[in-house]
Amino acid sequence: MVMATGRDEWVEAAYERFAEHGLAAVRVEPLAAALGTTKGSFYWHFSSRAELIAAVMERWEERETLQAIDVAEASGPPAERLAALFQAVASRARGRQGEATLYVEAVEEGVMAAVERVSQRRIDYIAGLLVELGLDPQEAQRRGVVCLAMVLGLQQLGTGTSGSLTAVRDPELARTALAMALAV
Amino acid sequence: MVMATGRDEWVEAAYERFAEHGLAAVRVEPLAAALGTTKGSFYWHFSSRAELIAAVMERWEERETLQAIDVAEASGPPAERLAALFQAVASRARGRQGEATLYVEAVEEGVMAAVERVSQRRIDYIAGLLVELGLDPQEAQRRGVVCLAMVLGLQQLGTGTSGSLTAVRDPELARTALAMALAV
């Protein structure tokens, strides 16, 4: 199988590396080796590594948005939707440590704008739910930020922790986090 | 001023780089240049870069512990101590993005153990305060984890955000976070 290596394959392979190991792991030569081809191909389809990174982030933003819409359109009362969101994030975290380094790497790679857009959307979505639950919009916005921070932080804590830090693996964590988010 | 470059100067200079830009930014040759010396000196005092990283983490753990004790010995009721802690973390965050990447980098650099120890101490400290406030120990532990996650996440969000994401800069954030931590 000599599968043609089009632009899309490059982006997809790069996307997987990003999702699993972060943007820093998106490197041209290793990627080429993994795809069974060489840099010659890459630099035909792309002008630089930066262009690949940009394409990866574009794809990320796209998929993030699609998924956000999926979640948003899930029926049910706001509290349940928020619960589902927390649960989804918690279960989806494994094998996706790429985002754990995103905020720092995005600066270095010059793609912070996309990250900020996605962050804003996430915050707004959570804040919207909280407003539906009767919170003041300002306070809901702040809680949205804190909830996003919780998610990002839990992702951090989930990486590496080899066995110590047992509390991080507590399956009740999501429930607690949700309770904190909803507390009046 | 031809200041002698002893082992300690190397560690301190490395520590500053770590605090500001993360472990990945602790690189021997740039460090040597910054200190006005060369690798020759470095490899006299250290056997490898890994040894320097280990020394940096040792210093970090030390200072973290000292500061934790400082905070712990600050008088006042638990709620106030927790408030002071959040406020301290919020204000101290600027110029210290080094920890934002720590959980990921610690794995690569082989110093996760120190990070886990510090994390555990932080969680335990917060959980202790919450128990004093009447929470169930199990629940307090979970909240400790979530609070630490909040801090780590807010650190993430604080890096880079060039102007968008205004909600992150809201000075009321710390208050909201505290309220979420204390909510019954």
Next chain:
DNA sequence: GTCGCACCATACGCAACCGTATGGATGGAG
């Protein structure tokens, strides 16, 4: 004074990557 040791500078080899240069291969249009 000179010997030796602590300390450092220079130069080297090695590896991982980025980006470029250049020369095939392959396949459809004419």
Next chain:
DNA sequence: CTCCATCCATACGGTTGCGTATGGTGCGAC
């Protein structure tokens, strides 16, 4: 068949950084 555009492999030069080898230099002991 031939020509040209796609697409790719190989080889190269440049950078950054690690670790080593080796040769000073200053300075206290004697």
